[in-house]
Amino acid sequence: MSSKLSTQTFHHYIGEKARIARAYDYLVLVLALFLFIGSFHLHFALTVGDWDFWVDWKDRQWWPLVTPLIGITFPAAVQAVMWSNFRLPLGATLCVACLSIGTWIARVFAYHYWNFFPINMVMPSTLLPSALVLDVILMMSNSLTITAIFGGSAFALLFYPSNWPIFGMFHLPIEAGNSQLTIADMFGFQYIRTGMPEYLRIIERGTLRTYGQIATPLSAFCSALLCTLMYTLWWHIGHWFATTRYLKKI
Amino acid sequence: MGTITDQIKIMTDQTKMPPWYLKDIYRYLSAFGVLTLIYIGFRIYQGAHGISSGLDSTDPAFEIYWMRLFNFNVTFITLFAGLSWGYLWFSRDKNLDTLEPKEEIRRYLTLTMWISVYTFAVYWAGSYFAEQDNSWHQVAIRDTPFTANHIIEFYFNFPMYIILGGCAWIYARTRLPLYAKGISLPLTLAVVGPFMILVSVGFNEWGHTFWFREEFFAAPIHYGFVIGVWFALGVGGILLQGVTRLIELLDEIEDAA
Numbered sequence: 001m002s003s004k005l006s007t008q009t010f011h012h013y014i015g016e017k018a019r020i021a022r023a024y025d026y027l028v029l030v031l032a033l034f035l036f037i038g039s040f041h042l043h044f045a046l047t048v049g050d051w052d053f054w055v056d057w058k059d060r061q062w063w064p065l066v067t068p069l070i071g072i073t074f075p076a077a078v079q080a081v082m083w084s085n086f087r088l089p090l091g092a093t094l095c096v097a098c099l100s101i102g103t104w105i106a107r108v109f110a111y112h113y114w115n116f117f118p119i120n121m122v123m124p125s126t127l128l129p130s131a132l133v134l135d136v137i138l139m140m141s142n143s144l145t146i147t148a149i150f151g152g153s154a155f156a157l158l159f160y161p162s163n164w165p166i167f168g169m170f171h172l173p174i175e176a177g178n179s180q181l182t183i184a185d186m187f188g189f190q191y192i193r194t195g196m197p198e199y200l201r202i203i204e205r206g207t208l209r210t211y212g213q214i215a216t217p218l219s220a221f222c223s224a225l226l227c228t229l230m231y232t233l234w235w236h237i238g239h240w241f242a243t244t245r246y247l248k249k250i
Numbered sequence: 251m252g253t254i255t256d257q258i259k260i261m262t263d264q265t266k267m268p269p270w271y272l273k274d275i276y277r278y279l280s281a282f283g284v285l286t287l288i289y290i291g292f293r294i295y296q297g298a299h300g301i302s303s304g305l306d307s308t309d310p311a312f313e314i315y316w317m318r319l320f321n322f323n324v325t326f327i328t329l330f331a332g333l334s335w336g337y338l339w340f341s342r343d344k345n346l347d348t349l350e351p352k353e354e355i356r357r358y359l360t361l362t363m364w365i366s367v368y369t370f371a372v373y374w375a376g377s378y379f380a381e382q383d384n385s386w387h388q389v390a391i392r393d394t395p396f397t398a399n400h401i402i403e404f405y406f407n408f409p410m411y412i413i414l415g416g417c418a419w420i421y422a423r424t425r426l427p428l429y430a431k432g433i434s435l436p437l438t439l440a441v442v443g444p445f446m447i448l449v450s451v452g453f454n455e456w457g458h459t460f461w462f463r464e465e466f467f468a469a470p471i472h473y474g475f476v477i478g479v480w481f482a483l484g485v486g487g488i489l490l491q492g493v494t495r496l497i498e499l500l501d502e503i504e505d506a507a
Contacts, residue, residue: 016503017500017503017504019269020271020355020359020496020500021496021500023269023271023272023359024358024359024362024492024496027359027362027363027366028362028489030366031362031365031366031369031485032369032485034366034369034370034372034373035369035372035373035482035485037373037376037377038369038372038373038374038375038376038377038479038482039372039376039444039479039480039482039483041376041377041380041381042376042377042380042475042476042479043476043479043480045380045381045384045467046380046467046468046472046473046475046476047468047476048468049384049466049467049468050466050467050468051468053381053384053467066468074483077483077486078483078486081486081489081490085490102373102377102378102381103381105377105378106377106378106381106382106385107381109293109378109382110378110379110381110382110385110386111381111385113297114293114296114297114300114382114385114386115385115386115388115389117385117388193388193389194387194388194389194390194391195384195387195388195392195463195464195465195466196388196464196465196466197464200464200466237480237483238483238486241436241439241480241481241483241484241486241487242436242483242484242486242487242489242490243435243436243484243487244436244487244490244491244494245435245436245487246428246429246431246432246433246434246435247432247433247434247435247438248432248433249433250433250438
């Protein structure tokens with residue numbers, strides 16, 4: 001048995017409406033691409049900064065703590081808009097892909113070609129696996145709480161293992177000047193940075209390193225805890241900025 | 251099977267390039283082209299003269315190659331702001347109450363193009379030349395606020411995206427009924443917040459001059475820039491405002507068809 005539907009429910013499809021919507025989508029896509037390369041990259045560069053710029057800052061303590069903690073901010077805010085309003089589970093991946101594009105262009109043309117830093121010294125880290133998992137957890141759970149706890153934790157915990165194949169080789173020990181150091185340290189000593197001298201390099205500080213090989217997992221789990229809080233905070237920040245209010249005066 | 255006159259008209263309208271709702275597409279693409287040429291031109295200039303004359307601000311060559319560029323930038327930016335904002339204001343629509351739905355749709359797409367050009371300028375200022383600042387200050391001794399990258403980043407790129415953001419704001423305020431009746435909070439946040447990044451240059455230069463000469467990017471001296479750029483997230487609200495209104499307008503033209 002088939003039910004009789006009112007023909008007034010459906011409008012005659014003439015095609016133009018779809019073409020206008022499609023044109024608007026493409027314009028928004030281009031807009032979003034440059035918006036997130038520009039804004040997320042600036043935010044990231046001025047907060048994670050040197051931990052992402054230089055290979056000799058990519059240590060076991062601060063790098064896995066700071067990078068996911070700052071890196072989850074814009075993805076959470078954009079997910080809050082894209083998922084809540086459009087059911088698009090791609091906020092985190094969009095932000096992180098844009099960040100990767102921006103950082104790679106800058107590292108190649110601003111660091112390598114202008115000032116001759118070796119590209120191995122300034123390669124950006126990747127957050128793409130973390131972002132993909134964050135998007136999938138939001139899509140599967142449709143829950144802020146579950147995504148904050150499990151997605152936020154996964155975002156932080158996946159960071160170090162997904163970057164290890166890229167940067168592990170620079171952690172190999174060498175002996176130079178009667179000292180044991182890493183190849184990454186050697187890059188820093190060989191390519192002098194006038195604005196970022198050795199006394200400013202914030203790596204492996206405090207007593208956490210006395211735990212030996214456990215230092216990195218401890219930093220990663222600390223970051224995981226903080227990421228669950230940071231995710232929730234930035235989800236609400238994203239919602240707050242996506243207001244549709246019109247004011248009488250400013 | 252024959253083709254009736256109405257179908258021919260629709261088919262002709264469909265093949266018209268650009269269609270009525272993308273009337274400004276060529277201006278939009280031209281804006282991208284011109285901005286790309288300018289920014290790549292700046293980068294080539296830096297590559298050509300950065301090392302030879304941009305390392306020492308007391309060198310007479312610095313005055314020729316860099317301070318002249320600074321003076322040119324400031325003059326150009328001032329004129330461009332006056333001309334673009336003035337044009338958009340004086341050519342405003344004074345009969346918004348009688349605006350046809352089709353024309354309003356077209357203007358929403360053009361507003362999206364304005365915001366897109368704005369975000370393209372934000373890319374160059376916030377991404378490429380911002381990180382290049384760190385790179386340059388690792389090879390040059392910072393002996394002036396007007397370094398070879400600052401002259402382009404702070405005195406061209408920052409004002410340029412502010413001007414283009416202002417253009418988007420004025421365009422919406424003068425040509426779209428909802429934006430004329432009330433002041434859009436997300437659009438204002440997305441334009442005024444990043445404007446505060448330019449104001450933060452003052453704190454940045456003061457700090458670098460009197461307190462912290464090194465270039466440590468994650469230092470609190472740079473947090474003014476960071477907070478300013480968060481306001482770019484207001485674009486989410488602009489999108490929601492635009493989509494909501496476009497759905498209404500599209501239904502209106504569909505019902506009228």
